Amino acid sequence: MKRCLIVTGGGDCPGLNAVIRAIVKRANSEKNWEIVGSIEAFNGILNEPTEIVILDDEKVSGIHYQGGTILQTTNKGGPFAWPVKNRDGSWSAVDRSEEMLRKMQYLGIEAVINIGGDGSQRISKRLHDMGLNIIGVPKTIDNDLTATDSTFGYQTAVQIATEAVDKLVTTAASHNRVLILEVMGRYAGWIALNAAVAGGAEICLLPEFPYDIDKVLQSVNKRFERDRGFVNIVISEGARAIGKDYATLSQEEIGYENRRLGGVANVLMNQLKEAGCEHSIRTTVLGHLQRGGIPIAYDRVLATQFGVKAFEMVLNGEYGRMVSYQHPYISSVSLEEALQQPNIVEMDTALMKTARGIGISFGI
Numbered sequence: 001m002k003r004c005l006i007v008t009g010g011g012d013c014p015g016l017n018a019v020i021r022a023i024v025k026r027a028n029s030e031k032n033w034e035i036v037g038s039i040e041a042f043n044g045i046l047n048e049p050t051e052i053v054i055l056d057d058e059k060v061s062g063i064h065y066q067g068g069t070i071l072q073t074t075n076k077g078g079p080f081a082w083p084v085k086n087r088d089g090s091w092s093a094v095d096r097s098e099e100m101l102r103k104m105q106y107l108g109i110e111a112v113i114n115i116g117g118d119g120s121q122r123i124s125k126r127l128h129d130m131g132l133n134i135i136g137v138p139k140t141i142d143n144d145l146t147a148t149d150s151t152f153g154y155q156t157a158v159q160i161a162t163e164a165v166d167k168l169v170t171t172a173a174s175h176n177r178v179l180i181l182e183v184m185g186r187y188a189g190w191i192a193l194n195a196a197v198a199g200g201a202e203i204c205l206l207p208e209f210p211y212d213i214d215k216v217l218q219s220v221n222k223r224f225e226r227d228r229g230f231v232n233i234v235i236s237e238g239a240r241a242i243g244k245d246y247a248t249l250s251q252e253e254i255g256y257e258n259r260r261l262g263g264v265a266n267v268l269m270n271q272l273k274e275a276g277c278e279h280s281i282r283t284t285v286l287g288h289l290q291r292g293g294i295p296i297a298y299d300r301v302l303a304t305q306f307g308v309k310a311f312e313m314v315l316n317g318e319y320g321r322m323v324s325y326q327h328p329y330i331s332s333v334s335l336e337e338a339l340q341q342p343n344i345v346e347m348d349t350a351l352m353k354t355a356r357g358i359g360i361s362f363g364i
Contacts, residue, residue: 004034005036005038005045007071008115009116010073010139012073012292014291015299015300018295018299018303019137020071022303025307026307036052037053040071041120043077044071046100064300067293117142125339134320135318135320136335137307139153141185142186144186147322149325150302152306154190156293156298162198176224176280178282179281180282183286186207186261192236193355196360203234209364210241211363215363216361220279247261302325309330318332
C-alpha cells in the first residue's frame with residue numbers, strides 16, 4: 001500500500017476541507033493508495049509523538065462545506081525554521097528538514113500534497129529540491145499568485161467583504177458619516193477592489209497605489225453638502241499613504257516570520273482628521289471573518305477540482321509542480337514558475353478600469 005500525505009499550511013481558508021475530501025474521493029478508485037494527513041502542516045511529522053491521521057471516506061464525509069481544515073494549520077515555524085527555546089529564554093530556529101525527510105521515508109510516505117499559499121509553496125520548492133515527491137495546491141484568500149487565474153477561498157472572502165460594505169452603506173447614510181472598512185489582502189488589493197465595486201463604495205485604497213491623503217479628503221468632501229452626506233471607504237490592510245510605512249501590529253508569536261499587517265483603518269481616520277476632515281468617522285476591521293465560515297459554491301467547486309487534479313498528478317509522477325486554474329482548464333505549473341512574481345492589481349487591470357469608470361476614487 002502506497003501512502004500519500006496531505007499537508008495544510010499557512011492561514012486557514014474556505015475550501016481547504018473540500019480539497020482534502022476530493023483527494024480522498026479520487027484516491028478511492030485506486031486500490032493501492034492510502035491517504036494520510038499531517039496535523040498542523042508539517043508539524044505533525046516533526047512532533048514527538050508523530051501526529052498523522054488516516055483519511056478515509058468516514059473521516060471526510062460531509063466536510064466539503066465546512067470552513068477551516070480538519071487537519072489544522074499553522075503559519076509559524078516549519079521544517080526549515082523550527083523554533084527552539086534556548087537556555088537563556090531566547091528563541092532560535094533550526095533546520096529539521098533532513099530529519100523530516102528521513103521520518104517520512106520511515107513512515108512509508110511516497111508523495112506529499114502541500115496545500116498552501118506562497119510561503120507554503122516556497123517550502124514545497126525547497127523540499128522538492130531535496131528529493132521529496134511533492135505537489136503544491138494554491139490556497140490563499142489574497143489571490144496573489146500569478147500562476148493560477150484564481151485561488152479557492154478568494155471569492156468567499158470577497159463575498160464576505162461585500163456583505164460588510166452593504167451593511168455599512170446604510171449606517172453611513174443614516175448617520176451622515178464616513179465609514180472605513182479595513183479588509184485583508186496583504187500586499188495585493190484584490191479583495192478590497194472587488195468589494196468596493198460590488199458594494200458601491202466611493203473610495204478604495206489599495207497597497208499597489210500609495211494614496212495622497214489630501215486627494216482622499218477631497219473625495220470625501222465632495223460627498224457632503226451642508227454637513228449632510230456619507231461616504232464608504234474600503235481600504236486594504238496593506239495600503240499606505242505616500243511616503244508612509246505599512247500599518248503593522250505588534251508581533252510576539254514565536255516562529256511567525258511574516259510582517260503582521262493591520263490597523264490601517266484607524267491610521268486613515270487619524271490622517272483624515274489631521275488633514276482637516278470635520279465629518280464623523282467610524283472604522284470597522286473585518287479581520288478573520290473573511291477567512292472563516294462556509295465556502296461559497298464557486299470555491300467548493302474549484303477546491304474539488306484542485307484536489308482531484310493534485311492526486312492525478314501524484315499518479316502520473318508530476319512532482320515539483322503546482323495545480324493551476326488556467327481558464328477553462330485545471331492544469332499545472334512548475335513550482336519555480338508559480339513563485340516567480342506576485343499577482344497584484346495593475347492600473348490597466350480590467351476591473352481597475354471599471355472602478356475608475358464608475359467614479360471610485362483611489363486617492364491618487
